[in-house]
Amino acid sequence: MSAVALTIAGSDSSGGAGIQADLKTFCAFGVYGASVITALTAQNTRGVCAIAELAPEFVAAQYDAILDDLEVGAAKTGMLSSIEIIEAVSERLRRRPLPCVIVDPVMVATSGDVLLKPSAVDCIRSRLLGLASLVTPNMREAEVLTGRAVGDPAQMVEAARALVAMGARAVLLKGGHLQGQEALDIFYDGRRVLEFRAPRTLGVPVHGAGCTLSAAIAARVARGDELVQAIAAAKRFVTRAIETAPALGHGARPLNHLVRGDPAS
Secondary structure, eight states: OOOEEEEEEEEETTSSSHHHHHHHHHHHTTOEEEEEEEEEEEEETTEEEEEEEOOHHHHHHHHHHHHTTOOOSEEEEOOOOSHHHHHHHHHHHHHSOOSOEEEOOOOBOTTSOBOSOGGGHHHIIIIIGGGOSEEOOBHHHHHHHHSSOOOSHHHHHHHHHHHHHTTOSOEEEEOTTSOSSEEEEEEEOSSOEEEEEEEOOOSSOEESHHHHHHHHHHHHHHTTOOHHHHHHHHHHHHHHHHHTOOOOSSSSEEOOTTSOSOTTO
16 A cells, blocks of 8 residues: 545544545555545534534644655545635645645535535635646536536536636536436546446435545546546446445435445456
8 A cells, every 4th residue: 555645625423425435435445545634524414513614724734744744646625614724725735736636626515514605615716726637516516616507418518618717627527416317427628528427326315425436536546547547437436335325324325435446457
């Protein structure tokens, strides 16, 4: 285990999303995981009960401590709940850049609880998107970031183009809210549009799929994959983790992060 991946995100006390899901995903791919915690949440499978943000200075100190000692191959960001925390993370990423930064613009939990203050959206646009090797919004997050409707595959492509025009080097726009038998994600990197499809798993809602996907991409990039190859492997992992999601709790099911991370490689 020589590859190192970093997650910069909030803690989910129930273990289904956030830092906990990211670290479990890194382990599933045989990657050493480090973390910068931005916020603490009191939550379970039913929803978020309380949020405690960490001081931006302490968030930056965690980042510096990791980079002073570990060679990070890829990082992902998750819950960055306020302008101050986004600015702290952006500043450190600019001063001490990493080979690959995947931005998951977490705004709302599966339960509907708000994880990003509305005032912070402009800060993501202006400070964070330009640092992203890949940004992984769902359709609703893409609507907020671009200010345009995202309701079908054609609109997904246009939103992905808009996000690249706003500074992101590449976009994976997740189509989980589309209807149909397949889950369709759209990739755009300024040159090509690619479609990633997987069988849609019907049934109860799941919790932490977006966190897990971006963490899996980061893990594969840290191991040396090109971005498109990493996305394909991450999609396979998330599909299996959803299909085998354990019936824990009384709300949205957490994913099964114990499935193998890379059976096809």
